[in-house]
Amino acid sequence: MLKRYGFAALVALLLLGVLAFSQVTIDFWHAMSKQHGPALEALVQKFMDENPGIIVNLVYQGGYGSLSQKLIGAVAAGEPPTVAQQYENWTTQWLDALVPLEDHLSPDVLADIHPRFLEMNRFNGKLLTVPFNKSIIVLYYRPDLVPEPPTTWEEFLDLACALTVDKDGDGVIDQYGTGLRPPNPEIFLTFLAQNEGSILSDDWSKVTINDERGLETMQFMASLAKCALVQGGYLSDPFGQGLIAMFVDTSAGYPYNLAAAQQGGFEMRVAKVPCHKNCASMVQGTNLGVFAMNQTPEQIDAAIKLIEFLLRPENTVYWAEQTGYLPVTMSGFNSEEWKAFTEANPERAVMTEQFLEGGFGQLHHPVYWDIRSVLITYYEQVLRGETDPKTALDNMAAEIEVLISE
């Protein structure tokens, strides 16, 4: 009896072994929680159903801070996951460890990614990541206080100051036209880009933030700050408390701002950021990169398949619909489904339009995060009226000069 069953068992074990070898497991680390998490899980499950030989270990690593720390630890140990969400300034720390995606992604998929996003995901000319959960900066406003949203810098400033009032005459302002957050210099960078300014010259050799275009922008921020609630915390709270009439913020904050408005008992609408020389708006959110470190060729192939899957028009649209982020491919933006969705949800139409008209990303300089911290320090001084724009910008430029020369 042992002979008969023994042989069958041996064959079964061998088959299992072969199956195990033909199955590929990849790790996908992310920071998507609340409603975003389930949407990602659904997509990944669909992928695994289509690809029975691939198992995707989807691991939620906490918020972005937590995810970045875990990635640091993993890369330092030489054992990063196969795929991970990452901001551009994290990517610049492990450029060497990522798979150059142009060598692996099919030309159709590459051609389909929106050119603006392609630009944002190139590092030293190589495409090392693909866009994943991308947001854009827009204007949130209360139609009861702001019947017509401002479309230019001048209109924005005038309206903000007109709406900054001391309602009960006690010397304390009860309502601010707008709000500004110093730890969120992306707003300043958006306006800087609208004024055709930049932090550094194109070749990164010179600091240009304190040139005339930078100065004009900072002067605009200083004027705006006089009619703005300046605080470090998110603006959704004071907005919901009726302290702010309109503010410029990321589209990713939409659910929180809407909830605050509902609690405050008023309607909230979304419009494009007031424009100047152009209608630029900063793109935030993370991209996906594939690590070459500690991965077998089969794992890398599986990861590439996953990425191509996520970039399919129906999937990028599904992701955008469920989460509030943007689709990332041309066919996604142009699909009937997305068109119908934006018609039913006008704020999404605004976000789409804002991105298509002027979306731009972070500077890919290796010390960008240091530059950003310097930016925040002096930006805050200007917003709080502690320093005048010119001095702040010159000090900022001097420090950035030191940073990029190291």
Next chain:
Amino acid sequence: MMRIPAHWRSKQYWWDTGQAYLYLLPAMLVLGVFVFYPFFNAFNLSFHKVYLVKRVGGQLIPLYMEYVGLSNFTRLFHDSIFIKAIKQTSIYVGVSVPVTIGLALILATFLNEGLRLRPFYRLAYFMPYITPVVAISLVWQWIYNWKFGLLNYLLGFFGVDLINWLNDPRFALPAVIIMNVWRFVGYQSIILLAGMQGIDKMYYDAAKVDGASGIQAWWKITVPLLTPQLFFVFIISLIGSFKIFEEIYILFGTTPGPLNSAMTMVYYIFDQGFQRFHFGRAAAASVVLFAIIFTLTLFQMTVTQRRVHYER
């Protein structure tokens, strides 16, 4: 030739000693991995520029280190934010440590009076110490709210104008101090109370016979005999408060306060290392922090050693 000590010859000695080390082994392993190794590694890191990963000759090398001598340290002292961190940490320590101990001493004295419901008071004052820092900071975020917070509401009864605790650079550090004094007073008072209850009643009886008043008894008997506990509380509170970070990180919503007014040394280390990826610089900052705390603790121990009365 050196004479081998007699007890080294006994088998029993080696057996006993070996056993002792075996019992110590688990703790030594844990300490070794989580305390000693990071400690020496940090020293090493502080003299290098660290690349998280670098491709060197076709190989991907994680934690590629490049020796840079003292440049991390010189860079530190040219960073105005680091200097600010040292200054602000010192202010925080200089205010919160004496204030907490002072209040804890007063509180312990009252608790020692044998009030009714003493167990309740002990629990009430100890609770903040055992509550997770994150929870405390989140609640205090609301207590400190400018327009709707509890603290401003109560201060309003005394005619105090609205203070923007979390958004005004002048009040950021005070806000942190108040919250932490509240948090640690209970814990320290329990320790001091335990010390007080260990003081022999005969001293008080003798004092009464000599006609001493309550205050005199407190100052001449209680406090001097409490010095071992006071010393202990002083040292751990000093060392602990130099390391303040989490409260600030959460209270100010992952920022070091308005205009960096709540930037502390550990926050600086965290920011440099885990947000800006400058591991060498962060290590150098932690070495500086260690040097400061070590020097202060040495100083403290030698100066106060003479004034501490240990019961024999």
